[in-house]
Amino acid sequence: MTEALLPYCATHDASDAPTAADCGGAARDIAEHACQVLVNQPVNAEYRHMVVRAPAGASLAQPGQFFHLACPPGASGSTFLRRPMSVYGADPVRRTVEFLYKVQGAGTQGLATLQPGDTLDALGPLGSGFSLPDCTQHLLLLARGVGLATLSPLAAHAVARGARVTAVLSARSKALVMSAQRWRAAGATVHIVTDEDGDSDPLQLEAYLRDQHAKQPFDFLSTCGSNRLLVLLQKLGNEWDVAGQTAIEQHMGCGMGSCYACVRPFRESAGSDRLTFRRVCWDGPVFDLQETTSW
Ligand SMILES: Cc1cc2nc3c(=O)[nH]c(=O)nc-3n(C[C@H](O)[C@H](O)[C@H](O)COP(=O)(O)OP(=O)(O)OC[C@H]3O[C@@H](n4cnc5c(N)ncnc54)[C@H](O)[C@@H]3O)c2cc1C
Structure with a gap:
């Protein structure tokens, strides 16, 4: 050690x-x-x-x-x-x-x-962190709440590797938006949405993301912190045929794969109806976007 x-x-x-x-x-x-x-x-x-x-x-x-x-x-x-x-x-x-x-x-x-x-x-x-494909040119990050903490270093990592990063930071109110400066300083283009302004609603967000994708296509997608954002990104990733990953939260015991307290169901592969069970602490907390089941 x-x-x-x-x-x-x-x-x-x-x-x-x-x-x-x-x-x-x-x-x-x-x-x-x-x-x-x-x-x-x-x-x-x-x-x-x-x-x-x-x-x-x-x-x-x-x-x-x-x-x-x-x-x-x-x-x-x-x-x-x-x-x-x-x-x-x-x-x-x-x-x-x-x-x-x-x-x-x-x-x-x-x-x-x-x-x-x-x-x-x-x-x-x-745990296993994000694995950004080497060829990533335009990364989309959707973060809400705790997800801001989890995705923030990925934004910096992606920019350092030469990728463009578009980040949507979602919060209940403007007062609860965190880290925007940090993400901008890292080189990400930041778009803030809030419940109080009504633009965090997935339907509105979807229109914004479609517009961004039309201007410069995303080639990797990541989200953390919201089930609704996960479902939205799964839908868009599926339609655009763009891969991605999500980090998920789960109550856990040992954190090292031994106690199986954090086991959750996942699709065996993207689009599969067959479920498999994985430990969030050890097999994740980062998982394939389309294999993750929403809750
Ligand atoms: C891999 C991972 C990374 C995390 N990263 C962060 C982070 O960067 N910042 C952050 O603020 N939080 C993060 N969390 C969530 C954090 O672990 C919980 O908020 C914390 O355990 C709450 O403990 P507590 O004793 O304060 O509250 P508790 O009294 O245990 O719980 C307070 C509330 O939080 C909920 N809660 C507790 N633990 C979890 C959990 N593991 N997942 C979901 N809900 C939970 C409870 O249901 C309850 O509503 C992460 C969780 C995981 C699994």
């Missing part, structure tokens, strides 16, 4: 993590990292942005991967299980990892109590 080389984060070898053979996948460099909190501040009435200093192995996390966070006790008490959080940013040069999280129940209320200098116990990086 690379973490042993790093002085500022006490880390532990995840020796009891499932092996590749246990999990039917490739070996992954998963470890429990003691990360130092640098920033943990509100971005609006619901979400907070946390930046931690992390060992090299953690800061190499890829877009779509997540960490399973041990949450300190908060106002609603302590939590037994860790809480999964997407990588909002990871910088192997600065050795930082970022999270953008909504304060909801006991776990995230506990996370919100962390102060700069405190230690965050983060297990990861976990």
Whole structure:
């Protein structure tokens, strides 16, 4: 494990993590990292942005991967299980990892109590991230709520690889729109839609997306954070014959493929009526757009 080389984060070898053979996948460099909190501040009435200093192995996390966070006790008490959080940013040069999280129940209320200098116990990086085809020229990202956190590093990654990125950021209200500046700074063309303006409605959004596709066709599609956006993108991807991926959320236990608490049904292949069951934590959380079943 690379973490042993790093002085500022006490880390532990995840020796009891499932092996590749246990999990039917490739070996992954998963470890429990003691990360130092640098920033943990509100971005609006619901979400907070946390930046931690992390060992090299953690800061190499890829877009779509997540960490399973041990949450300190908060106002609603302590939590037994860790809480999964997407990588909002990871910088192997600065050795930082970022999270953008909504304060909801006991776990995230506990996370919100962390102060700069405190230690965050983060297990990861976990899961399979996005795999953007090398030839991608125009990527469409549809993000809502938590999906903003998950898709944000994919936008930056795609631009760095020379792709054009059109991003739709959807929120209940303008006050809850997050990260638009960050996405623009990364090089994405950002279109904001909100429930309060009425333009987040899938029918209106569909018209906008068709227009964009007619101007410059999308050749890869990704979405996260909304079932309605998933269904819309599946329909358009099917019609346009454009592939894509989606990252999904699911309550999970171990986060490493062992406990099967996060199993969900998926189509065996695009268009198939046959279902298969996959672990969101290990086989995902990023899945083929057309194989994902809506909920
Ligand atoms: C792979 C993955 C990545 C995630 N990334 C982010 C992220 O970047 N930012 C973020 O804000 N949230 C993210 N989530 C959701 C986050 O894990 C939950 O919001 C968190 O576990 C809530 O814990 P809690 O103790 O605060 O609330 P709880 O008291 O456990 O729950 C509060 C509410 O959240 C719902 N909830 C709890 N866990 C989940 C879950 N896993 N999926 C869906 N709903 C849930 C509950 O049903 C309840 O309504 C992610 C989830 C997954 C599976």
